[in-house]
Amino acid sequence: MVEEKRILIIDDDKDILTLMGIQLKKYGYQITTESSAFKALDRLSYENYDLILLDQKMPEIEGIEFIENIKNSSLLSHIPVIIMTAFGNIEDAVEAMKKGAFHYITKPINFDELNLIIKQALNFSSLEKEVKQFKEIFSIDIIAESPQMKRIVRHIESIAPSDVTVLITGESGVGKEVVAKLIHKKSKRKNKPFVAINCGAIPKELLESELFGYVKGAFTGASSNKKGLIEEANGGTLFLDEIGELPIDLQVKLLRVLQENEIRPIGSNKSKEINVRFIAATNKNLEEMVKKGLFRKDLFYRLNVIPIHIPPLRERKEDIVPLAKYFIKKFCLKYNVPEKELTKNAIQQLLNYNWDGNVRELEHMIERAVIITNGNKIDNVLIKDVSNSYTIRPYNEMKEEFEKNYLTNLLEYTNFNISKASKISGKTRAEIYRLMKKYNIKK
Amino acid sequence: MEIDYRKLRHDLNSLFFKLETSTFLLEEETNQQEKEKILNILKKVEKKLKIFLNAILIENENFKAKIQKINISELINTDENVVIHTDKGILEIAFDILFLLNKKENFNPEILNNKIVINGNFELEDEIEKYLILSLNKFSKKGNLKIDINREKAVVSW
Numbered sequence: 066m067v068e069e070k071r072i073l074i075i076d077d078d079k080d081i082l083t084l085m086g087i088q089l090k091k092y093g094y095q096i097t098t099e100s101s102a103f104k105a106l107d108r109l110s111y112e113n114y115d116l117i118l119l120d121q122k123m124p125e126i127e128g129i130e131f132i133e134n135i136k137n138s139s140l141l142s143h144i145p146v147i148i149m150t151a152f153g154n155i156e157d158a159v160e161a162m163k164k165g166a167f168h169y170i171t172k173p174i175n176f177d178e179l180n181l182i183i184k185q186a187l188n189f190s191s192l193e194k195e196v197k198q199f200k201e202i203f204s205i206d207i208i209a210e211s212p213q214m215k216r217i218v219r220h221i222e223s224i225a226p227s228d229v230t231v232l233i234t235g236e237s238g239v240g241k242e243v244v245a246k247l248i249h250k251k252s253k254r255k256n257k258p259f260v261a262i263n264c265g266a267i268p269k270e271l272l273e274s275e276l277f278g279y280v281k282g283a284f285t286g287a288s289s290n291k292k293g294l295i296e297e298a299n300g301g302t303l304f305l306d307e308i309g310e311l312p313i314d315l316q317v318k319l320l321r322v323l324q325e326n327e328i329r330p331i332g333s334n335k336s337k338e339i340n341v342r343f344i345a346a347t348n349k350n351l352e353e354m355v356k357k358g359l360f361r362k363d364l365f366y367r368l369n370v371i372p373i374h375i376p377p378l379r380e381r382k383e384d385i386v387p388l389a390k391y392f393i394k395k396f397c398l399k400y401n402v403p404e405k406e407l408t409k410n411a412i413q414q415l416l417n418y419n420w421d422g423n424v425r426e427l428e429h430m431i432e433r434a435v436i437i438t439n440g441n442k443i444d445n446v447l448i449k450d451v452s453n454s455y456t457i458r459p460y461n462e463m464k465e466e467f468e469k470n471y472l473t474n475l476l477e478y479t480n481f482n483i484s485k486a487s488k489i490s491g492k493t494r495a496e497i498y499r500l501m502k503k504y505n506i507k508k
Numbered sequence: 509m510e511i512d513y514r515k516l517r518h519d520l521n522s523l524f525f526k527l528e529t530s531t532f533l534l535e536e537e538t539n540q541q542e543k544e545k546i547l548n549i550l551k552k553v554e555k556k557l558k559i560f561l562n563a564i565l566i567e568n569e570n571f572k573a574k575i576q577k578i579n580i581s582e583l584i585n586t587d588e589n590v591v592i593h594t595d596k597g598i599l600e601i602a603f604d605i606l607f608l609l610n611k612k613e614n615f616n617p618e619i620l621n622n623k624i625v626i627n628g629n630f631e632l633e634d635e636i637e638k639y640l641i642l643s644l645n646k647f648s649k650k651g652n653l654k655i656d657i658n659r660e661k662a663v664v665s666w
Contacts, residue, residue: 084530087533
């Protein structure tokens with residue numbers, strides 16, 4: 066259901082309040098009226114409103130003074146105020162806008178015009194709120210409530226300022242890149258590039274040119290010079306994820322870079338000096354690999370100057386709920402849905418689960434829960450379990466079942482608002498209509 | 509008491525705004541409770557406009573008061589047999605204004621020998637009401653009446 070926006074109308078003329086209240090309710094707003102400016106200020110201290118419509122001339126307090134009160138309050142300054150002016154006194158209205166009013170409207174009021182201004186003000190205010198939330202979300206570096214993670218954060222604080230090489234280990238999905246980024250952010254290189262490469266995700270044949278770059282004519286197809294990622298990271302940090310996947314011949318070349326602080330692009334006979342901090346990460350046991358001859362011992366020691374081991378999520382249960390809450394905020398923002406809370410049952414589920422996929426699995430699980438849950442309470446987080454209980458049937462049959470369920474939930478959630486459903490699902494409106502027809506889903 | 513004519517114009521505009529909006533809302537889909545609220549507003553607006561327009565007429569310089577004998581029971585629901593020598597039109601408007609200005613539900617005048625006392629709440633709502641009081645004071649003299657009004661009571665004497 067679409068949330069009704071709450072509007073507080075303040076005017077000393079009670080009849081005008083009544084008439085405006087009746088009319089604005091018809092536009093779908095939730096209306097409260099107040100004929101005293103002082104009472105309105107009091108009401109604002111304990112009730113939430115999305116917008117204030119304020120008469121400019123009030124017996125107790127002038128509109129401008131009222132706006133100053135609102136805008137000086139950290140709790141109320143985000144509420145847009147529309148001034149209703151009747152004296153044809155545009156100067157006062159302009160002054161009110163200078164003090165922070167969103168807009169003004171002259172009496173007698175044209176309701177269609179007023180509704181347009183209200184919509185603009187609410188859109189603007191919701192954008193402002195989103196930007197603020199985005200800033201809040203993205204200003205969080207790491208969630209560390211457990212003693213283990215707090216220790217790691219303290220360790221990072223001490224080693225980040227130096228250029229020492231770091232080797233981060235831990236199971237897949239524990240957040241090794243998050244830690245690498247935090248080291249970069251806390252270092253004196255923070256204003257320079259942070260370049261990440263997943264050594265396991267790039268085909269062996271391309272990895273060398275990706276890392277070292279090449280010069281024109283180095284091989285067929287090298288029609289121009291290309292900088293490698295090591296050079297791209299010059300002055301900053303290069304994060305080598307899944308370093309255990311690096312082929313032996315490239316391990317030698319990387320070792321040279323670490324020792325000499327210079328690179329030589331493929332096909333070039335000149336070396337280039339570089340200034341890069343290296344952070345590597347792996348979910349493999351490199352020491353074992355060294356013993357088996359799969360990883361160079363000298364490179365291992367070069368990388369493992371400062372080792373940081375991130376424990377799996379199941380060993381630091383204190384982080385689970387704070388991480389889940391953070392992801393809920395993030396995905397509610399992403400999918401433009403009202404913020405949701407975890408029920409006691411959901412928290413218990415989270416704490417009892419084993420989290421073999423670590424933080425990444427938790428993130429995906431929460432994303433699913435945010436999309437699928439109706440209302441503002443998440444009661445079932447382990448939605449994966451439900452799908453796992455299905456009997457394995459032919460792919461197309463299961464795909465259709467998923468599509469139908471997904472669409473039904475999506476449309477119920479959006480109250481059959483196709484535009485919103487399209488935005489959330491990433492499908493076009495036409496695709497949604499086609500699927501509705503296919504599965505005979507009607508309002 | 510001085511009239512702020514700009515504010516007076518605003519308050520009159522406000523009356524027209526209420527008229528216009530009420531009519532518009534009654535044409536729209538409104539529930540019974542809303543209808544009742546709108547009708548109450550319309551009644552108030554109609555009354556205020558009627559008295560205001562009458563007061564302007566009375567204030568016209570060409571108006572000549574026609575003094576006659578009026579029994580107070582003709583204007584107020586009372587059994588008292590009190591006769592006032594004044595202009596009937598002026599007295600009617602004077603009472604209309606006092607009815608309007610009195611914000612109490614009941615209008616119970618206390619009728620004495622040569623005066624009527626109305627206890628009430630005469631707090632002014634807008635510039636129109638201020639204008640009506642000023643008018644009242646001006647034209648009551650023509651009708652041999654004396655009207656004293658303050659926040660708590662109004663006294664009409666002759």
